[in-house]
Amino acid sequence: MWSSRLFWRLFLSYSALTVAAAVAFAVVFQGRQREAVEIEVQERLRDEAIVVQSLAEAAWESPDAPVEELRAVWQPKLEALGMQIGTRLTLIQADGTVLADSATDARLLENHRDRPEIQLAIETGVAFKHRSSQSIHEEFEYCAVRVGSKESPRGFVRIALPWTPFETRLKATARFVAGTTTIVTMLALLATYWMARRLVGPLETLTHAAQAIAAGDVSQEVRVPNRDEIGMLAAAFNTMSNELTRRWEQLQSNRRERDENSELMETVLGSMIEGVVVIDARQRILYANPAAGPLLDFPSFRATGRSLFEAARHPRVQKVVEEVLAGRVPERVEYEVPRTNAIVALIASPLPGEPPPGAVLVLHDVSHLRRLENLRREFVSNVSHELKTPLTTIQAYTETLIDGAVDDPNINRKFLERIDEQAERLHRLILDLLSLARIESAEEAYELMPITVAETVRVCIDEHQAVAASKGVSLIVEPPTEEIVVWADEEGLLTVLNNLVDNAIKYTASGGRVTVRWRPDERRAVIEVEDTGIGIPKQHQSRVFERFFRVDKARSRELGGTGLGLSIVKHWVQVFGGTVEVISELGRGTKFVIRVPRR
């Protein structure tokens, strides 16, 4: 309240008005009072003067009578009369000589010709003057009446009433008026205060409530008991506030719902592998999820707001987007991202509306799928080719035998041996293919168990010792001091070692060495099969684990290779949860390093 400017403006202006009115009233009232008293006194004086005038006319009947004589007559008369009527009576000669005076001895009085009331009376006949007496130094209201005509006055009657009693009365009245006015003013000020408070209080409450609403606290209710316009304003304010609260809550709940939805949407879209891009009719990107970036080859976090083709300049994308925005049926295209060589499938669908206000692009990396398809196609063709070669050979020899060679003892045996060789090759090929297919189809189902590496290596070495010796290759085993047990499949680990040792012997010339060693490495076991053979050219090293890949096809075939050995190795190692790598130098030797988890 005390800080309310409106309150102070109202209170101070009404208070100033009240005080001004009270002061004006007191001043005017007092003035009127004084005037009324003066008029009353003057009327009384005039009446008395007229009476005395008729009496005093006798004093000037004989104009030549000596002054002293007249004084002797009139002085006592006036004294008696003055006493009776309580006024001061003075008879003054036309020349100003005081003939008699009821208050003082006339002989002592100076000439009164220059007294203002006498001067006035010469002119007007009757004159009043309020002044202090020069003779007795007291304030009087004087009334002078001329006796005789203006041109030749015979004398003057002057009547005076002492002013002091009237002044006292006036002062008492003034005090009373001032007191009453002060009390009334105080009451009026109190009333003003109360009124201003009553007016400003509810307004202040309303202001605070409105400020609180403006600051965001919408649940404001004001209590104003007034039944006037302010009360109505407060009621309207409460209705408004309730409505505002209702709308605010609705808005909040909508927003919460929207936030939750968009958060959910963001999470879903953010965790998708597929890229999702939303564009408007002007092909401006409205949204792009993180996966969309690499698929369109643009940074998705900075893509929003940019033109789609500023971000991704693929002509196929451009074409399909233009067609969809033109209202044609959604289409699916595939394109290759130039930088990463990824193959991306894009489906563009228009947003609902005519014409479409935008489109949603869904992008899917199908490189893996395409690569698998290619691999499968390649594999089928490779398998067919690998099977065809021995079969064609078998067929050719069989036909030659049927055509008569069977009876030629010089060649029939040789032909049959060739057929056997090719059948053996077919057999190996089919065994390898079956083995590969088995590992691939049951990758998850293998139950790994602890296998002692030394034991498996021993079996492998036993199997290859004879071949190595016949080829003039020394087979060396370098076991560690401690026993190493790995998590693996017994048959699988043996196959891995067999294939590696087999290759090592195959591709190492006589006099060379093949070394098998193993050691622990943190939580893994490292098994190495190293040879001093022909080595693998650098550019082929990454491909040797591919199916049917052979550095030198003819040589491999000659040595009875199928091109599947290392592929089988890689699959088994993956089943064990390990890795395989090749380190090789052309002409100096090759080392295959396998890392598998230890028990």
Ligand code: ADP
């Ligand atoms: P293959 O049955 O032909 O040996 P693999 O899958 O076992 O098929 O090996 C693939 C190719 O990798 C071989 O044809 C050969 O060219 C090369 N290779 C494998 N092991 C060695 C090795 N120890 N030394 C040199 N070349 C090797």
